[in-house]
Amino acid sequence: MFGRMDEPTQQQIEELTSAFERFARRFKVAEAAAAADNALNALDAQTLLFVQANAGCGLGDVARYLNVATTTMSSAVDRLVRKAMIERRRPEGNRRAVALTITEKGRYVAEEQKAGYRNACLAMLRLLEPSERAEMIRLTEKIADSES
Structure with a gap:
C-alpha cells in the first residue's frame, strides 16, 4: 500500500470534503426535483432504481446492494407498494x-429520476474543458469502483 509520505494532507482532505459536499448537493437537488411530485426519499428512489434494473429481485437483494438492514428495506418497499410504484409477487416455485x-x-x-441525474452530470461536465471531461469520468469511475 502507500507509505506515510504518500498520505493525503489534511488540507487536501478538507478541500475534497468540501468539493464532494457541493457535488452531492447537485445530485440531491436533481433527485429531489425528480421525486418531488411523488414524495420519494433518497432510499426509496434508490430502491426503485434497483428494482427497475433487477426485475424479480428479492428484498434481501436490494438491502445488500444498498447496504441497509432488511427491516429498513422492508419499510421502503412498503412505501413504494403503497404508492403503486412496485409490486410484490410470489414466484410459483417458492x-x-x-x-x-x-x-x-x-x-x-425511475426514468424521471435518471433524467435528473443526467441533467446534473451534464451541468457539471459543461463546466469542464472538453479535454478534462474524460479524465473526470475516469477518476470518478476509479473511485466508484473501489472496494474501500
Missing part, C-alpha cells in the same frame, strides 16, 4: 419468497 417488480408508474418515476 410461495414463501417475494419477487419485486416495477409498475408502469414506477418505471415513469
